[in-house]
Amino acid sequence: MKSNSEGLIIDGIAAFIDRDNIDTDQIIPTEYLKSIKKFGFEDYLFDGWRYKDDGKLGITKEERDIDESFILNKKPFNESKILLARDNFGCGSSREHAVWALRDFGIKAVIASSFGDIFYNNSFKNGVLPIKLAKSEIEFLFNQTQKKVLELTINLQNKVISYGDKNIPFHVEKHLIDRIIYGLDDVDITLQEKDKIFDFEKIRIQERPWIFK
Amino acid sequence: MKTLYDKLWEEHHVTRLDSGESLLYIDRHYLHEVTSPQAFEGLTKKNLKPWRLDANIATPDHNVPTTRGSDFRSEQIEDEISKIQVVELDKNCNKFGIKQFDIQSTNQGIVHVIGPELGYTLPGMTIVCGDSHTSTHGALGCLAMGIGTSEVEHVLATQCLKVSKLKNMNVRFEGEVGEHVSSKDIVLYLIRQIGTAGGTGYAIEFSGSYISSISVEGRMTICNMAIEAGAKVGLIAPDEKTIDYVKSNSFLDKDIFNKAEEYWKTLKSDDDAKFDKEIIIDVSKIKPQVTWGTSPEMVMNYDEPIPTVFDTNDDNKKNVELARDYMGIENESKLSDLTFDKVFIGSCTNSRIEDLRQAAEIVKGKTVASNISEAIVVPGSGLVKEQAENEGLDKIFTDAGFVWRDPGCSMCLGMNPDQLKPYERCASTSNRNFEGRQGYLGRTHLMSPIMAAYTAINGTVGDPS
Numbered sequence: 001m002k003s004n005s006e007g008l009i010i011d012g013i014a015a016f017i018d019r020d021n022i023d024t025d026q027i028i029p030t031e032y033l034k035s036i037k038k039f040g041f042e043d044y045l046f047d048g049w050r051y052k053d054d055g056k057l058g059i060t061k062e063e064r065d066i067d068e069s070f071i072l073n074k075k076p077f078n079e080s081k082i083l084l085a086r087d088n089f090g091c092g093s094s095r096e097h098a099v100w101a102l103r104d105f106g107i108k109a110v111i112a113s114s115f116g117d118i119f120y121n122n123s124f125k126n127g128v129l130p131i132k133l134a135k136s137e138i139e140f141l142f143n144q145t146q147k148k149v150l151e152l153t154i155n156l157q158n159k160v161i162s163y164g165d166k167n168i169p170f171h172v173e174k175h176l177i178d179r180i181i182y183g184l185d186d187v188d189i190t191l192q193e194k195d196k197i198f199d200f201e202k203i204r205i206q207e208r209p210w211i212f213k
Numbered sequence: 214m215k216t217l218y219d220k221l222w223e224e225h226h227v228t229r230l231d232s233g234e235s236l237l238y239i240d241r242h243y244l245h246e247v248t249s250p251q252a253f254e255g256l257t258k259k260n261l262k263p264w265r266l267d268a269n270i271a272t273p274d275h276n277v278p279t280t281r282g283s284d285f286r287s288e289q290i291e292d293e294i295s296k297i298q299v300v301e302l303d304k305n306c307n308k309f310g311i312k313q314f315d316i317q318s319t320n321q322g323i324v325h326v327i328g329p330e331l332g333y334t335l336p337g338m339t340i341v342c343g344d345s346h347t348s349t350h351g352a353l354g355c356l357a358m359g360i361g362t363s364e365v366e367h368v369l370a371t372q373c374l375k376v377s378k379l380k381n382m383n384v385r386f387e388g389e390v391g392e393h394v395s396s397k398d399i400v401l402y403l404i405r406q407i408g409t410a411g412g413t414g415y416a417i418e419f420s421g422s423y424i425s426s427i428s429v430e431g432r433m434t435i436c437n438m439a440i441e442a443g444a445k446v447g448l449i450a451p452d453e454k455t456i457d458y459v460k461s462n463s464f465l466d467k468d469i470f471n472k473a474e475e476y477w478k479t480l481k482s483d484d485d486a487k488f489d490k491e492i493i494i495d496v497s498k499i500k501p502q503v504t505w506g507t508s509p510e511m512v513m514n515y516d517e518p519i520p521t522v523f524d525t526n527d528d529n530k531k532n533v534e535l536a537r538d539y540m541g542i543e544n545e546s547k548l549s550d551l552t553f554d555k556v557f558i559g560s561c562t563n564s565r566i567e568d569l570r571q572a573a574e575i576v577k578g579k580t581v582a583s584n585i586s587e588a589i590v591v592p593g594s595g596l597v598k599e600q601a602e603n604e605g606l607d608k609i610f611t612d613a614g615f616v617w618r619d620p621g622c623s624m625c626l627g628m629n630p631d632q633l634k635p636y637e638r639c640a641s642t643s644n645r646n647f648e649g650r651q652g653y654l655g656r657t658h659l660m661s662p663i664m665a666a667y668t669a670i671n672g673t674v675g676d677p678s
């Protein structure tokens with residue numbers, strides 16, 4: 001992501017996976033959730049589709065049987081910053097590892113017609129922007145991928161995706177996108193309200209004592 | 214005017230932030246070994262401690278081997294990487310002073326099974342866990358939801374969750390079910406109706422005469438799979454059954470319990486509550502449900518023809534083709550044409566005592582079919598295991614050729630030694646039939662404990678009666 005005087009821009013090639021319901025088990029299989037780290041998941045993104053063999057945590061890409069036909073293994077998509085999919089992307093498990101894998105691979109934005117709630121929430125906390133578009137717009141973008149490599153420019157401040165001379169506006173709540181633009185940390189923000197939490201808790205201990213046993 | 218969800222939201226609302234989001238106070242926080250290490254690390258980096266220690270309860274479940282016997286220690290886990298994760302939970306709980314039911318504890322089990330049975334889940338609570346099936350606890354009238362690891366850290370540090378309010382949906386199940394139809398069939402049927410994204414953005418309240426008629430355990434199965442219908446939150450208003458359930462597991466003093474009970478009785482949606490969406494389902498016609506594909510919405514009556522690309526609308530053709538291909542469905546037209554290799558009875562959806570009783574009923578006096586290479590029963594917790602053994606259920610299973618295991622997530626997901634081999638077909642009582650969920654290239658068919666037990670005996674799905 002580069003910053004300029006106009007605001008934040010994500011621009012680059014969009015990889016695409018023409019499927020509904022891409023669940024977090026596909027984005028990163030359970031085997032890799034054994035890691036106790038928050039980084040280093042890039043080689044395991046879409047593991048089941050990217051390789052022809054069964055992987056293990058710690059085994060690198062170089063040691064694997066790569067499925068050359070999978071989009072993220074093909075040039076120029078192996079350097080995509082944007083991912084295009086269909087409906088209900090990121091459904092399933094709450095694993096934040098799914099977002100970490102996308103982020104570590106270099107994906108900065110995912111475009112789909114809808115997202116799993118927990119995945120959607122997790123994305124903003126890790127600098128990955130999920131963009132919801134109408135099904136017709138998704139269809140339009142998929143059609144373009146058939147013609148040539150899809151290069152998109154996403155303007156975070158104006159909330160617009162530009163493709164050639166076509167502009168597709170998108171909606172995302174301000175507080176969410178601010179987290180990406182400014183890299184805000186939720187714990188810091190919440191702890192500014194410390195006193196209110198303490199006060200709330202004091203009353204709760206009085207009124208609902210069974211919670212605190 | 215208010216729904217139960219609205220009431221629980223208001224009850225826990227600390228403040229509204231400039232961003233427009235709210236801080237909700239969290240009463241109970243469950244932790245397991247998979248989604249917590251990075252959160253503890255974050256806490257350490259920020260030099261913070263857990264806000265309120267007694268809110269937190271931890272247990273290892275995803276990675277634990279289920280053939281461990283008693284006196285097994287975390288350090289004995291064979292898979293090096295699994296071991297690190299479980300040992301890390303031990304270390305973090307010791308370091309921060311969090312109560313853990315560790316691998317040696319007789320109370321260890323799947324986090325969503327042990328919470329309610331040990332009395333830590335109480336009506337009216339807000340409950341979170343770094344696990345999407347936290348919705349299970351909603352069955353006791355809680356506002357319970359799964360969160361990501363960043364949020365686990367946030368809850369540890371602040372005792373609050375930063376969230377926006379969900380919309381309200383009411384799903385009313387009315388009528389009486391037929392024989393051999395369980396709450397698993399009902400929730401699978403719902404997912405078939407509304408799809409896996411049908412509940413996205415909603416808190417779903419389940420109500421109706423069917424819900425009143427079933428046990429708290431059956432209700433947990435339904436709330437558990439709310440997430441498979443896209444909803445982070447599923448909940449059911451507490452009633453007499455809920456209070457009896459809570460009472461039987463409670464460690465609270467009588468006085469406090471009575472006071473709590475008064476409050477719990479007020480927890481329900483008002484008669485004129487406004488829901489953004491309402492769905493009414495007649496359960497009397499629902500047959501046992503079995504999934505055929507790679508998403509929980511790819512589900513049908515056990516005796517219906519498997520969908521083909523020819524009878525699917527254009528939008529869905531690609532999904533159906535990919536799913537059929539992955540599941541190895543070629544010319545077979547019915548589910549009963551498929552031969553199964555394994556049977557798994559367990560997971561936070563269906564590993565409670567009632568589930569095991571229902572399965573045992575079918576298995577009693579029979580033998581596992583010859584094409585089934587392995588049929589395993591994995592109780593959800595140490596307490597469920599003990600209870601089942603007291604009732605002689607373990608004997609019924611093992612006499613029939615099942616293997617009786619120690620508690621854990623087991624074959625619900627491929628993180629521990631219980632996994633499918635490539636192309637193996639499994640009858641599973643778990644909640645996700647995603648590609649590779651039960652092991653690399655494994656093929657999962659979701660169903661009830663009754664149908665899974667029947668499949669073990671019969672070798673294929675069919676009519677359990």
Ligand code: SF4
Nearest residue numbers: 346560561622625626
């Ligand atoms: S049993 Fe399965 S769904 Fe439930 S917590 Fe364990 S892995 Fe998750």
